[in-house]
Amino acid sequence: MRISVIKESSASEPRVSASAETVKRYVGLGAEVIVASGAGVASGIGDGEYEGAGGTVVADNAAAVAGADVVLGVRRPDAASLKGAKLGALVIAIMDPYGHEAELDALAKAGVSTFAMELMPRITRAQVMDVLSSQANLAGYRAVVDASAEFGRAFPMMMTAAGTVPAARVFVMGAGVAGLQAIATARRLGAVVSATDVRPAAKEQVESLGAKFIAVEDEEFKQAETAGGYAKQMSAEYQAKQAALVAAHIAKQDVVITTALIPGRPAPKLVSGEMVAAMKAGSILVDLAVERGGNVEGAVPGEVVTTANGAKIVGYLNVPGRLAATASQLYAKNLYAFVETLVDKGTKTLGVKWDDELVKATLLTKDGAVVHPNFKPAEASAA
Known part of the structure; x- marks a missing residue:
């Protein structure tokens, strides 16, 4: 069983799919682990650490992938x-499958079985495999750090x-x-924090952290959560009422951090240009949804924009x-944690249980076709 760790092809992706610790654990499962040279450098993991953990470092991705049974990456590799x-x-x-039908089709035709880690079901046994949570947790932390770096004032109250x-x-x-x-x-840094969300369950969570909850709490609000725990798309009427409440609140804030994403949809616009214009000079808005179109009007992917009124x-x-x-x-x-479920520990070979709920939820392509029900071509779904 050969497991390959590839180096990410994009210079904007410093993360790597294996640590020295997990390489050692893969070896313990009976795997031969092949790592492309330099795969972990941007994350502070040198080739020598992988070799010390029992991995074999090879010149490049082509050498790493050769003869692989399993290929591990951060972003979707091309076919x-x-x-x-x-x-x-x-x-x-x-795998970022939404809106990338051509790329999925190419992977299917390449004859590989692809798994999208972000589609992992939110059930108890899969919590340790939840990449959305592990990465979003860090994004939330970093958003506050970035806001404080741009903000020209201190966060905590100081009596001097x-x-x-x-x-x-x-x-x-x-x-x-x-x-x-x-x-x-933000609370640890001493800020006065408030928050909003369309999911009713969020109110108690927000208040448990010492923040004030801001929302229009009508009947639609009480039904605004899917069985999987995600926010539903709200009606135009609710959005208008919520926007009016939020607009008045935003005008008094020093820092706004937006995190709203709905799987498979563009990021909802939460902060209009008028709301931004109402903020004080020196105010900061951090848009964590900018890669999906952004929650803030005027946000530019990869940039810090200073508005006419001096907000950033x-x-x-x-x-x-x-935080690579x-x-x-x-x-x-x-x-x-996921790969371990795909290995037969007795024979130390791959033993994928194709009817396992984790496999069915994450499997995109198999046997030359796109098989996930959400991404099958229309004609295949009809058939």
Whole structure:
């Protein structure tokens, strides 16, 4: 059983799919682990650490993938980069399948079985495999750190002989994993924190962290959560009422952090240009959804934009990657926990249980076709 760890092809992706610790554990499962040279450098993991853990370092991705039974990555690899892997090899990564039908079709035609880690079901046994949570947790933390770096004032209240410095007011929009971590981090820095979310369950979570909950709590609000724990798309009427409440609140804030994402949809616009214009000079908005179109009007992917009224909109890409060492450590553990379920520990070979709920939820392509029900071509679904 050969497991390959590839080096990410994009310079904007510093994370890696295996740590020295998980390489050692893969070896313990009976695997031969092949690592592309330099795969972990941007995450602070040198080739020597992988070799010390029992891995074999090879020149490049092509050499790493050759003869592979399992290929591990962070971002979806392209089909061409998988040439040389065994027919039916398992390719496991964050696949970003929505809107990328052509790329999925190419992977299917390459003859590999691909798994999207971000589609892992949110059930008890899969918690340790939840890459969305492990990476969003870090993004929420980093959002506050980035906001504090751009903010020209202190976060906590300070009482000094020269006078009192008021605490910064931080408003977090979206109280999922990233939002809750942002709340906790801002509170630790001494800010006065408030938050909003369309999911009723979020109110108690927000308040348990010492933040004030802001929302229009009508009947639609009470039904605004899917069985999987995600936010539902709200009606235009609710959005208008919520926007009016939020607009009045935002005008009084020093920092706004937006985290709202709905799987398979563009990021909802939560902060309009008028709301941004109402903020004070020196205010900061951090948009964690900028890669999906952004929650803040005027956000530019990869840039910090200073508006006409002196506010700043921070649109950093790949925010978990801004903490590459920690993000890679957690992501590698997520991957290992999943791969371990695909291995027959008696024979120390792959033993994928294709009817396992984890496999069925994450499997995108198999036997030359796109098999996930959400991404099958229309004609295949009809058939």
